[in-house]
Amino acid sequence: MSVTAARGFRAAGVVAGLKSSGALDVAIVRNDGPDQYAAAVFTSNRVEAAPVTWSRQVVSDARVDAVVLNSGGANACTGPQGFLDTHRTAEAAADALGVSAGDVAVCSTGLIGELLPMDALLTGVERAADTLSDEGGPRAAEAIMTTDTRSKQSVVTGDGWTVGGMAKGAGMLAPALATMLVVVTTDAVVDPADLETALRAATAATFDRVDSDGCQSTNDTVLLLASGASGVRPSAAELQQAVTGCCAELARALVADAEGAHHDIAIEVRTAASEEDALEVARSVARNNLFKCAVFGNDPNWGRVLAAVGTTTAAFDAARLDVAINGVQVCRAGGVGEDRSLVDLTARDVSVVVDLHAGEASATVWTNDLTHEYVHENSAYST
Amino acid sequence: MSVTAARGFRAAGVVAGLKSSGALDVAIVRNDGPDQYAAAVFTSNRVEAAPVTWSRQVVSDARVDAVVLNSGGANACTGPQGFLDTHRTAEAAADALGVSAGDVAVCSTGLIGELLPMDALLTGVERAADTLSDEGGPRAAEAIMTTDTRSKQSVVTGDGWTVGGMAKGAGMLAPALATMLVVVTTDAVVDPADLETALRAATAATFDRVDSDGCQSTNDTVLLLASGASGVRPSAAELQQAVTGCCAELARALVADAEGAHHDIAIEVRTAASEEDALEVARSVARNNLFKCAVFGNDPNWGRVLAAVGTTTAAFDAARLDVAINGVQVCRAGGVGEDRSLVDLTARDVSVVVDLHAGEASATVWTNDLTHEYVHENSAYST
Numbered sequence: 233m234s235v236t237a238a239r240g241f242r243a244a245g246v247v248a249g250l251k252s253s254g255a256l257d258v259a260i261v262r263n264d265g266p267d268q269y270a271a272a273v274f275t276s277n278r279v280e281a282a283p284v285t286w287s288r289q290v291v292s293d294a295r296v297d298a299v300v301l302n303s304g305g306a307n308a309c310t311g312p313q314g315f316l317d318t319h320r321t322a323e324a325a326a327d328a329l330g331v332s333a334g335d336v337a338v339c340s341t342g343l344i345g346e347l348l349p350m351d352a353l354l355t356g357v358e359r360a361a362d363t364l365s366d367e368g369g370p371r372a373a374e375a376i377m378t379t380d381t382r383s384k385q386s387v388v389t390g391d392g393w394t395v396g397g398m399a400k401g402a403g404m405l406a407p408a409l410a411t412m413l414v415v416v417t418t419d420a421v422v423d424p425a426d427l428e429t430a431l432r433a434a435t436a437a438t439f440d441r442v443d444s445d446g447c448q449s450t451n452d453t454v455l456l457l458a459s460g461a462s463g464v465r466p467s468a469a470e471l472q473q474a475v476t477g478c479c480a481e482l483a484r485a486l487v488a489d490a491e492g493a494h495h496d497i498a499i500e501v502r503t504a505a506s507e508e509d510a511l512e513v514a515r516s517v518a519r520n521n522l523f524k525c526a527v528f529g530n531d532p533n534w535g536r537v538l539a540a541v542g543t544t545t546a547a548f549d550a551a552r553l554d555v556a557i558n559g560v561q562v563c564r565a566g567g568v569g570e571d572r573s574l575v576d577l578t579a580r581d582v583s584v585v586v587d588l589h590a591g592e593a594s595a596t597v598w599t600n601d602l603t604h605e606y607v608h609e610n611s612a613y614s615t
Numbered sequence: 616m617s618v619t620a621a622r623g624f625r626a627a628g629v630v631a632g633l634k635s636s637g638a639l640d641v642a643i644v645r646n647d648g649p650d651q652y653a654a655a656v657f658t659s660n661r662v663e664a665a666p667v668t669w670s671r672q673v674v675s676d677a678r679v680d681a682v683v684l685n686s687g688g689a690n691a692c693t694g695p696q697g698f699l700d701t702h703r704t705a706e707a708a709a710d711a712l713g714v715s716a717g718d719v720a721v722c723s724t725g726l727i728g729e730l731l732p733m734d735a736l737l738t739g740v741e742r743a744a745d746t747l748s749d750e751g752g753p754r755a756a757e758a759i760m761t762t763d764t765r766s767k768q769s770v771v772t773g774d775g776w777t778v779g780g781m782a783k784g785a786g787m788l789a790p791a792l793a794t795m796l797v798v799v800t801t802d803a804v805v806d807p808a809d810l811e812t813a814l815r816a817a818t819a820a821t822f823d824r825v826d827s828d829g830c831q832s833t834n835d836t837v838l839l840l841a842s843g844a845s846g847v848r849p850s851a852a853e854l855q856q857a858v859t860g861c862c863a864e865l866a867r868a869l870v871a872d873a874e875g876a877h878h879d880i881a882i883e884v885r886t887a888a889s890e891e892d893a894l895e896v897a898r899s900v901a902r903n904n905l906f907k908c909a910v911f912g913n914d915p916n917w918g919r920v921l922a923a924v925g926t927t928t929a930a931f932d933a934a935r936l937d938v939a940i941n942g943v944q945v946c947r948a949g950g951v952g953e954d955r956s957l958v959d960l961t962a963r964d965v966s967v968v969v970d971l972h973a974g975e976a977s978a979t980v981w982t983n984d985l986t987h988e989y990v991h992e993n994s995a996y997s998t
Contacts, residue, residue: 279925279933279949309921311934311950344918345951447905447919448926521904521985522830522993529994535727536830538692542662543831550662551694566662567694568728602904603994604987610905611912611986 234369234385235261237396238419240459242364245371248356250304250342250349256375258356259301261415262329262364267460270296271428272337273435275452281308282315283338284451286322290337294424296457297335299415300325300357301376303400305342305349308450317348324354328361339413339453341378341400373398376413379609381489386481388474393420393462395474399482412439412486414454416478419462420471430472431456438479441511442487443518443599445606454479487598492605495527497582502594509546510595513586516540517597524602527582532575534562537584547590554587617752617768618644620779621802623842625747628754631739633687633725633732639758641739642684644798645712645747650843653679654811655720656818658835664691665698666721667834669705673720677807679840680718682798683708683740684759686783688725688732691833700731707737711744722796722836724761724783756781759796762992764872769864771857776803776845778857782865795822795869797837799861801854802845809851814839817859821866824894826901826982828873828989837862870981875988878910880965885977892929893978896969899923900980907985910965915958917945920967930973937970 236243241263248258263270272291274284290296300321307314318338326333340348373383377400384399401412416431435454456475466474487496499517504510517523520540526533534555541553555563560575582601619626624646631641646653655674657667673679683704690697701721709716723731756766760783767782784795799814818837839858849857870879882900887893900906903923909916917938924936938946943958965984 277922277925278927278931279921279936306918309918309946309950311948314950344916344922345946345955347951445904447903448922450918450922450925520830521828521989525990525993528990531994533727535689535692535833538662539660539727539831539833542660542833544661548661553662563692563728565694567692567697568730572728602990604990606904607908607911607985607987607990610908611914 233387234373234396234398235415235417236366236369237387238394238417238459240264240419240461241417242366243368243372244360244363244365245368245375246356246359246363249352250302256371257302257304258353258360259372259375260325260360260364261299261372263297263457263459265459267458268295268297268335269422269424269427269458270294271431271456273431273454275449277448277450279309279450281306281340281451282310282318283307283340284453285315286318287337287339287453290334295335296337296455297331298325298329299337299339299455301339301413302353303341303376303378305340305346306344306451307340307348308344310347313347317350320350321353321357324357325361328358337455341376341413341451344450369396369398376400379491384482384485386478388477390420390466390470390474392464393466394418395478397478397482399486401486412452414482416456416475419459421460421463421465422458422471426468426471427456427458429468430475433472434476434479437476438483441597442483443515443597484598487600490600491609492603493600494603495580495582495601497527497584497599497601498596499584499599500594500596501586501588503591504588504593505547505591507593507595510593511597512544513541513546513588514595514597516544517584518599521602527577528601528603530577532557532562532572532577534572537586538563541586546588548588552589556585558583616770617756617781618779618798618800619749619752620770621777621800621842623647623802623844624800625749626751626755627743627746627748628751628758629739629742629746632735633685639754640685640687641736641743642755642758643708643743643747644682644755646680646840646842648842650841651678651680651718652805652807652810652841653677654814654839656814656837658832660831660833662692662833664689664723664834665693665701666690666723667836668698669701670720670722670836673717678718679720679838680714681708681712682720682722682838684722684796685736686724686759686761688723688729689727689834690723690731691727693730696730700733703733704736704740707740708744711741720838724759724796724834727833752779752781759783762874767865767868769861771860773803773849773853773857775847776849777801778861780861780865782869784869795835797865799839799858802842803854804843804846804848805841805854809854810839810841812851813855813858816855817862820859821862824980825866825870826898826980870983873983874992875986876983877986878963878965878984880910880967880982880984881979882967882982883977883979884969884971886974887971887976888930888974890976890978893976894980895927896924896929896971897978897980899927900967901982904985910960911984911986913960915940915945915955915960917955920969921946924969929971931971935972939968941966
């Protein structure tokens with residue numbers, strides 16, 4: 233399960249006391265090899281957290297021996313002291329594991345703008361290093377949760393090799409290379425260049441197509457580690473397919489557990505002039521608060537879909553736009569189509585299909601509705 | 616008061632039965648001259664309502680004799696029939712007023728994607744034409760309300776001449792030339808070219824700086840009509856200043872009455888490399904749902920401000936960013952500043968000041984918080 237499904241990996245999750253709830257809050261994922269290859273994508277937010285700055289550097293030589301992750305604090309907007317704290321965290325893990333600090337990636341998540349309680353964190357790192365196990369994946373996945381209501385894990389099995397992963401993310405889900413904390417592991421024998429290619433292709437097709445609330449985090453990190461422990465070398469295409477499958481399952485789990493969501497909404501834009509156009513339109517709909525409120529109210533308010541489409545630069549003729557919601561063609565040729573009262577929005581899954589009639593490209597973006605619980609979670613608690 | 620404060624204008628508001636509540640829902644503003652000059656700005660949404668398409672054409676010769684406005688239906692995404700309905704509305708008003716239909720602008724607001732009940736509307740237009748009066752401004756302002764809780768009116772007095780206006784708008788407030796239905800009138804003697812210049816300058820500095828929910832309407836229209844009835848010719852600068860003053864008051868009233876808002880938030884970006892940069896950063900913060908939820912919860916969560924700043928292309932160094940909330944410098948040099956618990960967010964007005972330290976330009980965008988009432992209004996009712 234999770235990051236320990238692939239051979240050559242151990243993990244742990246411990247209580248370090250960073251979360252006032254007393255829940256698991258520090259995790260380590262250790263790659264025992266024989267290979268220690270790694271690839272990563274990070275947030276494109278220009279205000280990036282100290283652990284992102286650090287891990288970018290660590291991954292630049294395509295080698296990662298271990299990853300330390302903590303919830304209970306993002307260590308973002310914490311200045312030079314925040315960077316020193318990330319450095320000390322990597323060094324503490326390196327000492328405990330007998331590796332170089334320069335090969336230890338660090339990920340943090342939680343409130344922005346507060347320094348981490350370093351005594352508690354470093355004690356937790358030592359404890360996690362002492363309790364690493366090849367069955368530690370689920371506890372590691374639990375330790376990175378913030379407002380997540382459940383941990384996210386995924387496993388894809390190849391012929392004698394495995395890809396497994398864990399993810400956290402419940403708010404600030406918006407695409408920009410990566411969108412959350414994710415660690416994916418594989419025991420396949422791979423070339424570092426293929427690993428990089430597989431991860432970029434997988435994130436572009438999965439995490440980059442998830443947009444819960446249009447808000448982009450300072451800490452987003454997706455790491456892919458390869459141990460080679462299976463002794464099996466899949467083709468580059470097989471590797472990419474398995475990594476994409478694992479990331480797709482994690483991405484869907486993130487949307488399904490997005491803060492306060494009652495509905496998962498798949499926005500499919502078809503017959504676009506280009507994939508870029510299709511994505512721009514799908515994202516515009518996915519970020520329209522009015523439409524997302526309407527879905528929460530089980531109201532198939534397709535006018536709000538068209539209003540969102542109209543704000544884009546995509547190629548289309550407004551008099552040819554079609555919109556279907558849950559299979560009912562509520563808008564035809566830019567005007568009134570089938571009776572909107574035929575749309576049943578009681579199920580959790582909602583399908584919105586927009587036809588631009590401008591070409592042959594398509595794309596889907598996943599989002600969710602805007603609910604009272606979203607407002608409550610993000611107003612009543614600092615996260 | 617309102618559009619009848621300036622001489623040469625009559626107005627009316629009547630109950631036509633478009634709103635199920637039985638409230639006023641059809642208005643006419645009539646310019647009795649001697650001049651019938653007009654300027655307008657419209658939504659930049661590419662999915663534009665039939666009345667926008669019609670009124671664009673009407674205003675193209677800079678002459679408008681009357682404006683018909685209705686709430687209770689946007690007549691957007693209604694296809695060729697919707698355009699015919701707008702045309703019939705203009706003709707009915709023209710017949711009743713003894714003017715040309717080509718000089719009658721039409722504005723509609725309400726639910727997108729439904730045809731208007733034309734019998735009721737045309738009867739209402741006749742009744743409104745019969746009850747025009749130079750004290751009709753307040754009733755006209757009331758007739759264009761949708762989810763507005765109060766009508767918006769403004770008057771600015773010059774030396775012997777006057778500018779007055781009315782506006783509606785409570786959701787779908789996002790800038791793009793215009794942002795709502797607005798009619799502004801003046802009895803100043805003006806050149807049509809000066810009228811156009813004054814209106815564009817005024818909207819750029821007022822309605823374009825209001826962003827309630829990031830959602831852009833299909834029906835936005837701002838009309839400025841000049842009768843010349845005062846016989847006084849102000850300078851172009853005086854005219855522009857008065858029109859801007861009137862629009863600024865209306866714009867602030869729109870934000871103050873935005874759907875479900877508990878806080879009015881002024882986001883001021885300073886020391887930017889350019890005004891464009893300042894605006895981009897201010898709008899990014901204004902559209903950040905997480906920050907807007909935090910303000911609703913009286914939580915000075917400045918990390919969410921920095922996360923929003925980081926998504927822009929503006930010139931800045933993340934390690935030099937400063938943020939003050941209600942006068943408390945909570946973020947200094949990209950890191951922790953004064954204690955966030957010193958910020959008092961209990962008052963309705965909230966000030967956020969972001970310093971980019973990249974130049975000398977600045978800009979302010981007005982928005983509001985994201986509340987339970989916003990979700991309720993936009994999920995429980997089709998608007």
